[in-house]
Amino acid sequence: MSTYKIVSDATISPPERSTYRHGDLRRALLEAGIQLARAGGPDAVVLREATRRAGVVPNAAYRHFASRWELLQAVRSAALSALARRMEAELARVPRGASPADAARASLRAIGTAYLRFAQEETGLFHTAFAIPDETRGEPIPAKAGNSGRNPFQLLGDALDRLVDAGVLPPERRPGAEYLAWSAVRGLAMLLTEGPLRRLTSAERDAIGQRLLDMVEKGL
Amino acid sequence: MSTYKIVSDATISPPERSTYRHGDLRRALLEAGIQLARAGGPDAVVLREATRRAGVVPNAAYRHFASRWELLQAVRSAALSALARRMEAELARVPRGASPADAARASLRAIGTAYLRFAQEETGLFHTAFAIPDETRGEPIPAKAGNSGRNPFQLLGDALDRLVDAGVLPPERRPGAEYLAWSAVRGLAMLLTEGPLRRLTSAERDAIGQRLLDMVEKGL
DNA sequence: ACGGCTTTGTGTACGCCGTACACAATGCTA
C-alpha cells in the first residue's frame, strides 16, 4: 500500500503532441498504467495520472477503458504475462540430462523460484497481478512472441503433471495440488514484500524461499 | 477490493447528539472504522464516513487520529486482537487427555484453523489486519479481559515451541518455522477470499484447509 | 471532391475524498 522498491524513476518524456489524435492512446495509457503499478502497486494506478503521462485530458481515457477498473485489469493482465515469461525463462534453465523425477522436481522449483523472485523484484506488478479479485484465472494469456500462451497458474499445473508422470507425486494427490503449492508461495511472497520478512537480506530471502519449496515438495 | 461477505448490515442508530462534546468520539470513530472494515476491507475505512456515523463533522476526527492511516492502524490492531481471541478459543478446544505430541499437533492445527476461519468469516477485518504493511509484528497486544495479550503471530510461535518440546519438530527446524506455516495459511486465505477458490462450498473449503495443514505438518 | 457518419480527444461539472487552518464551544484548574 505504500512502500515499494523503486524500479525505474526515469522521468518519461513529456509527450508533446501536435496532432489532435494521439495515435495509440490505448497503448500509451496501458504503458503508463504499468509504470504506475510498478512503482506503487494497484492503488497507484490512477486514471488521471495515466492520462497526464500520455499527454491527454483525463476523459480521453474513457474512449479506451470503461473505467479505472478496466485499466487496472489490463495492467494486471500484463503483469501476469510478465510473470509467465519469467517462469518460462526459469524453466528453460532446468538441466536436460537429469532423470525425469529430478527434472520434474526442478521444474516445480523453477516455477516457485520465479514466482518469489518476481514478487521481490517487481513488487508493484506482483501486487497488481494478485491483490485484485480474480475473475479470469482459467484463461490463457494471449500468446505473443516468446511465450507459450500459458498463464502462471497453468504453468504450475504443468509442472505438477510432470511430477505425477515421473512418479514423484501419487496421482490421487494431484487434484488440488496447485492450490497447496500456490498458497505457500503466495503467502511467503506477502511476508517478503509487505510482511515481517520485508527487511531480510537477499541471502536470507533465498534461504527461506528454498526452505518453503522444500516444505511444499515434502508435504504435497 | 470489492466484494466482501456482508457481515452485519444493521443500520446504526443515527447518533443525534445534544451536547457539543461527543463524550467518546475516539471510540465511536474506531467502532465505525471497524464496521467499515468488516463490510469492505481496508479501502472502505473512510474517514469522512466514520465521522458521519459518529455524528460529527469530518475534521473532528483529527483530534483523535492524526490521519486516516492512523485510524486504519487502530482498526487493524482491533482486528488482530479479534483473531487472537479466536485462536485462543480454538486452542481451548484441544483435548486435554492426549499425548504431548498429539496435543502439540492439535494446537498447531487449532491456530491454522482459527486463522482460516477468521479469514472467511471476517474477510474485511482479515484483509485489514494483513493487507497493510506491518510495522508492529513483534508487539504483544495490550492484554484485556479474556485474552492472554499474545498476538496471533506469537500464538503460532508458542504452538511451534510445544511441537519442539513434544519431540515432534526437530529443534534445528524450529527457527523460522513460523514463517513457513504462516506463509501457507496466509496464501490459502488469499485464494479462499479473493482468489480462485472463492466460490468453493464450505465443505470444500474445510477440506483444502485440512489438506494444507497436513502439508505444513508433514513438510515443516 | 465532398457531405455526412464515426471515432477520438476536449471542456465543464459534480460529488466524493483527505486534510489544513482559523474559530467557537465547552470542561478543567488555579
Next chain:
DNA sequence: TAGCATTGTGTACGGCGTACACAAAGCCGT
C-alpha cells in the same frame, strides 16, 4: 470566576473518478 487546554465546527483546497455535451479529425460512399 478567569483563563487555558481540549474538542468540535466552518470554510477551503486540491485530487480523484466519471458523466455529458461538444469539437476535431479520420473514413466512406457518392
